[in-house]
Amino acid sequence: MKKLTYRNRYKIPVVLLTLALLFVMLFPFFVMLSTMFKGSTEIYVRPPYWIPKTFAFGNFVKVWSEYHLFGYFMNSLLVGLGTTALNSIIIIPAAYAIARFRFRGRSFALYSLLAMQMFSPVIIIISLFRIYVKLNLLDKLGGLILANTVITLSFTTWLMFGYFASIPKEIEDAARIDGCTRMGTLTRIMIPIAAPGLVTAMIYTFIQAWNDFLFPLSFINAQKKMPLTLGIYQFVGRWSTQWEMLNVAAFIALIPVLVLFFIIEKQLVAGLAGGAVKG
């Protein structure tokens, strides 16, 4: 007979507890999967039920065209890609400089990068609004790109700094002896080696921009310029909400970020919790 060890003895209760916790943690997504296939007449029924009587696949088509989801989706995509591009252009040289050069204010730069990750955009939202009025950035996707770039800058620079700093100096030195310029070593050696880090930073930035709600809520009024989060929020009406449409839209909006998040999840945890956790 197999010896009843510590692990075996606890296995069954642990699995049951895990299942119960999973049920709680995934509950709203179960509700989403149920609601998104219901027709409008099946939403307001008491008591509610889980399995739709007829699956209304038409919801997908309807939300995409009649509810302007396509436009919102494209705006989110533009803001996400724009922020990612601008962020990368700014952080690569900055992170490289902090990782490789010795200069006055370097420790200060490092401390600031870490401290800025604690920043909340709500603190500056009222003054940023005044600035946006002056710079004519209201109702512009460009305004969202700028704001999201600033907010994501500190964490992504920090992340890239870590990747650059972990590359042995000797590799760079060898290339420079062979006649490579400083910029040449950055573009031909450092960036390719740190590519996994750059991908993490880019995906992180894209997700942040995609999920952002505060900036569009504050700066965007025109429906044509709304990204997904604000667009879907418009479904919540003052008197009634098209809940089946909201749930379909939520499902569509979540798919890209869920996929992207799983790609970077381990590096993200390591980046946030520091040297104590290695992904």
Place this chain on the structure above:
Amino acid sequence: MKHLPTHRLTADAKMAYALIAPAALFIAVFMLYPVFYVIMMSLFKTNKLGILQQWVWFDNFTRLMKDPVFWQVTGRSLLWTAIAVIVKTVVGMIIALCLNVEFAGRKFARMLFIIPWASSVPISAMLWKWVYDHEFGLLNHTLTLLGISNPPVWLGMPTWSFVACIWVDIWIGIPFMALVFLAGMQSVSRDLYESAEVDGVNAPQKFFFITIPCIKQIVFIATLLSSLWTFNDFNTIYILTRGGPAGATDILITSIYKNGFEWLRFSDAAVMAVVTFIILMVFALVYARTYFRGGDDAL
């Protein structure tokens, strides 16, 4: 480093500053200047457009300090953070302990647990709003089936609204805690547990005398980060209740927004923003110090 010549920059330093310049410029224009401006707003009388009109020293501060609502909101912010972070830590630890036991499908379970964190916060909040619907929502229906005969009207009553909001915030924050704790637990050497088993140590003793001391540092950093995110959680409250009913779920961060954008009381919003800024700075300094003390030899 200490002996850099002060009168002239080395070529290296010049290049470094040039490389950092774009990032620094961005931060200066879109973060530092706005912070400066919001501090000015808190020291000025402002009109309905947020334009500075008259320097009033600390009048805005003293006026708000006398307002009981300000203290309620600040107190609620701290209560909100404390409760949420404690629950996140405990539940996160339980999930991490479960996932640290080897069973078939635990990798898959780990993946599923991440979903609430991976999901977009505003979208999750909208989904929860529907879940909480007291007539047609599936939460109360499920609670009824589980034998709770009279489930509350979640987003209608002050206390239950607070519970409903804080639960969504907790729910979003649990996966991060669980993942970090799990990563910490898996870095603890197996030998420690095995030699303890030989000595006849039981499971709770192992947890309190081996696991916890080994992952102390990680728990501290995760809790600190989580406190910050919790304190800053604007989306959950704004989307679920907008701070209502009757201000029962307003915390500093939502109050800043409402004062500024809905009631056009820019000076009040600015004062709250400055208070929030100071609180966050304290958090940030503690975080930075711990982070660097944690053996990171980057500096």
